Amino acid sequence: MEKNLHNESFDKLLRSKYRNEKVQPEAYLWKNIQSQLPSAPLPVKSWHLSKVIYIGGSIIAALGIAAVLIYYFSLKPDSVSSSRLHSDETILIKQPVREKRTKNNNLLIKTTQQADKPAATKPLLGKESEKRFQLQRSGHLSLIKENTKNHLTKNSIQQHNLRKKNTTTTSGLVPIVSHITSMQSLGFPRPKITQPMSTKWHASMLKHKLTVYQAVKKENKKKKRKKKKTYIQHPWSLEIYWRPEYSYRTLASNPSYTKDVFTTSYFDKRDQYKFTYSYGLLFDYRFLPKFSIESGLAYYSYELGFSTPGTDLIKKDNHNALVYTSLGTVALNIENVDSLNTKTILSSSIGIHYLSLPINLKFYPANNLFINVGTTIDYNFSQTLNWEEENENGNFNVESGEISGINRFNISVILGLGYEQQILRNMSFSINPGIRIHLINLNRHSTVKSFPYHAGFRLCLQYKF
Amino acid sequence: MKTKNIQRIIKDCMHYDAKAQQFLYDMYAPKMMELCLRYTKNKNDAEDIFQEGFIKVFGKIHQLKNTDTLEWWIKRIFINEALQLLKQRKKLAFVQSSITTNLANREAEEIIGRMEVEEITRLIRKLPSGMQMVFNLYIIEGLSHKEIAELMGISEGTSKSQLHDARKILKEKVLQNDKINI
Numbered sequence: 001m002e003k004n005l006h007n008e009s010f011d012k013l014l015r016s017k018y019r020n021e022k023v024q025p026e027a028y029l030w031k032n033i034q035s036q037l038p039s040a041p042l043p044v045k046s047w048h049l050s051k052v053i054y055i056g057g058s059i060i061a062a063l064g065i066a067a068v069l070i071y072y073f074s075l076k077p078d079s080v081s082s083s084r085l086h087s088d089e090t091i092l093i094k095q096p097v098r099e100k101r102t103k104n105n106n107l108l109i110k111t112t113q114q115a116d117k118p119a120a121t122k123p124l125l126g127k128e129s130e131k132r133f134q135l136q137r138s139g140h141l142s143l144i145k146e147n148t149k150n151h152l153t154k155n156s157i158q159q160h161n162l163r164k165k166n167t168t169t170t171s172g173l174v175p176i177v178s179h180i181t182s183m184q185s186l187g188f189p190r191p192k193i194t195q196p197m198s199t200k201w202h203a204s205m206l207k208h209k210l211t212v213y214q215a216v217k218k219e220n221k222k223k224k225r226k227k228k229k230t231y232i233q234h235p236w237s238l239e240i241y242w243r244p245e246y247s248y249r250t251l252a253s254n255p256s257y258t259k260d261v262f263t264t265s266y267f268d269k270r271d272q273y274k275f276t277y278s279y280g281l282l283f284d285y286r287f288l289p290k291f292s293i294e295s296g297l298a299y300y301s302y303e304l305g306f307s308t309p310g311t312d313l314i315k316k317d318n319h320n321a322l323v324y325t326s327l328g329t330v331a332l333n334i335e336n337v338d339s340l341n342t343k344t345i346l347s348s349s350i351g352i353h354y355l356s357l358p359i360n361l362k363f364y365p366a367n368n369l370f371i372n373v374g375t376t377i378d379y380n381f382s383q384t385l386n387w388e389e390e391n392e393n394g395n396f397n398v399e400s401g402e403i404s405g406i407n408r409f410n411i412s413v414i415l416g417l418g419y420e421q422q423i424l425r426n427m428s429f430s431i432n433p434g435i436r437i438h439l440i441n442l443n444r445h446s447t448v449k450s451f452p453y454h455a456g457f458r459l460c461l462q463y464k465f
Numbered sequence: 466m467k468t469k470n471i472q473r474i475i476k477d478c479m480h481y482d483a484k485a486q487q488f489l490y491d492m493y494a495p496k497m498m499e500l501c502l503r504y505t506k507n508k509n510d511a512e513d514i515f516q517e518g519f520i521k522v523f524g525k526i527h528q529l530k531n532t533d534t535l536e537w538w539i540k541r542i543f544i545n546e547a548l549q550l551l552k553q554r555k556k557l558a559f560v561q562s563s564i565t566t567n568l569a570n571r572e573a574e575e576i577i578g579r580m581e582v583e584e585i586t587r588l589i590r591k592l593p594s595g596m597q598m599v600f601n602l603y604i605i606e607g608l609s610h611k612e613i614a615e616l617m618g619i620s621e622g623t624s625k626s627q628l629h630d631a632r633k634i635l636k637e638k639v640l641q642n643d644k645i646n647i
């Protein structure tokens with residue numbers, strides 16, 4: 001017991017002596033170490049700002065495009081309906097006028113060319129108002145003539161003579177002017193009558209026209225509302241998708257790296273396509289009959305195959321080596337690096353995993369067909385490297401760290417075509433082949449610039465609510 | 466140094482940033498040099514381990530998962546290097562000692578208390594390689610016998626007996642050293 005206690009105090013004493021003990025190494029040691037360290041890539045431009053510009057710019061551009069499209073397409077139906085609403089009236093106003101004189105009373109009546117022609121479009125009216133409009137179109141002149149005749153026969157000759165004398169005066173129309181002005185302020189066209197007529201008759205005529213106009217307007221509004229309801233019964237829908245796809249990349253030389261051995265052709269010989277899957281849960285909003293926008297959360301991974309002979313490794317010591325891939329540099333820990341030769345092939349499946357936020361605009365040119373264009377903001381949350389080695393002398397145990405310098409964020413664009421088929425009352429299924437292209441270089445520290453792309457088809461179940 | 470700064474330095478080291486590497490080197494080089502001297506028999510070996518150790522540190526820094534344990538992680542690399550060097554040269558021997566010391570416990574502590582660390586290190590380096598390793602790992606680094614056994618690939622019993630003998634021999638050497646100095 002006493003011995004143990006003594007040992008303990010002896011140990012403590014020694015430990016305390018060494019607690020802050022330091023020995024300054026010789027200066028040449030650092031130079032030796034430095035010369036053997038992996039070469040650092042040349043300094044690259046600060047990417048933080050460019051990243052912010054990329055992400056911010058893409059979001060603003062996407063929102064801008066969406067806003068413009070929404071604004072444009074939400075205006076279009078209104079303008080169409082308003083032109084329909086005033087179709088008859090507009091024609092009547094705009095067409096050149098011609099003059100006609102009645103045989104009996106030499107009254108000057110102005111009418112339009114359109115008045116003699118059949119209607120080009122069917123007005124959106126009720127029975128009564130339609131009848132009135134037909135009258136307007138086909139017999140505006142005859143109606144006025146008829147009414148004038150009736151009026152003349154009913155009134156005294158004195159009244160008739162008086163009116164005859166006053167053909168050029170407008171005194172008889174004065175009380176109606178305010179009425180006309182109020183009608184014009186409502187968008188009702190100015191009547192084409194220059195003939196002074198019975199004030200009472202004219203007022204009733206205009207009043208009736210106003211009533212008809214209001215009825216038409218009301219009816220159109222109703223129809224419009226009804227139309228909207230029938231077009232987009234389920235504006236919201238929830239989508240779940242699964243997308244098998246092939247991943248590969250395009251390479252470009254990195255001007256900040258000068259080593260000749262790591263050219264794009266070096267990697268083109270060694271990189272292989274990989275097959276992978278992506279998944280997502282999205283909300284879709286049909287904001288117009290032919291347009292919808294979808295967004296949500298998705299997962300996908302960029303997979304790349306890579307193989308290299310053992311002699312291409314940059315050996316650091318007996319256990320450590322560096323291997324250069326198109327995605328970046330990987331540090332390897334191998335039992336015996338020196339035993340690797342040209343017959344040893346090291347291959348790896350490299351996976352870069354992303355969580356992404358897609359914003360996708362779908363356009364439906366036909367009933368079941370759609371075109372989709374979108375962007376995704378991708379967050380790289382992990383990577384996997386599975387090394388395998390083939391050697392005639394047996395397998396080695398290869399361990400590797402992660403590829404350093406992979407950008408945390410990336411942005412990609414999606415383009416595709418799709419076919420949607422309703423399978424149940426509230427459920428539809430769609431198949432959507434397309435491509436996704438990364439816009440930002442995957443690793444700023446890599447010897448080459450790598451821009452991945454994925455080609456596949458999305459199988460999607462859509463629940464409408 | 467703030468943890469954020471350390472994290473930043475490590476991140477930059479992962480990208481082979483020369484300035485960050487030098488910063489990390491300057492931070493830990495004196496401590497590691499002392500460690501290397503303690504685990505080896507001569508200065509040349511110590512410097513070999515020192516160099517190889519730092520090359521490994523910078524080569525494997527991306528494997529570091531917790532920055533709080535950075536110092537211990539670096540130490541482990543250097544200890545492994547020292548162990549490998551001994552194994553490669555087949556100099557790692559676990560010998561039994563028959564020395565019996567007459568030095569009283571309190572007396573030993575008094576002498577060690579007076580001694581410079583460099584002198585103690587010089588005496589530790591004179592221990593047989595197996596004992597030297599176990600002594601350093603147990604007493605200075607504070608590892609348990611189980612951990613030492615796993616690290617060195619020996620049994621816990623061997624570790625204990627080596628430590629026991631190392632203490633005895635060191636005390637004897639301390640006494641001899643004290644007599645010479647007197």
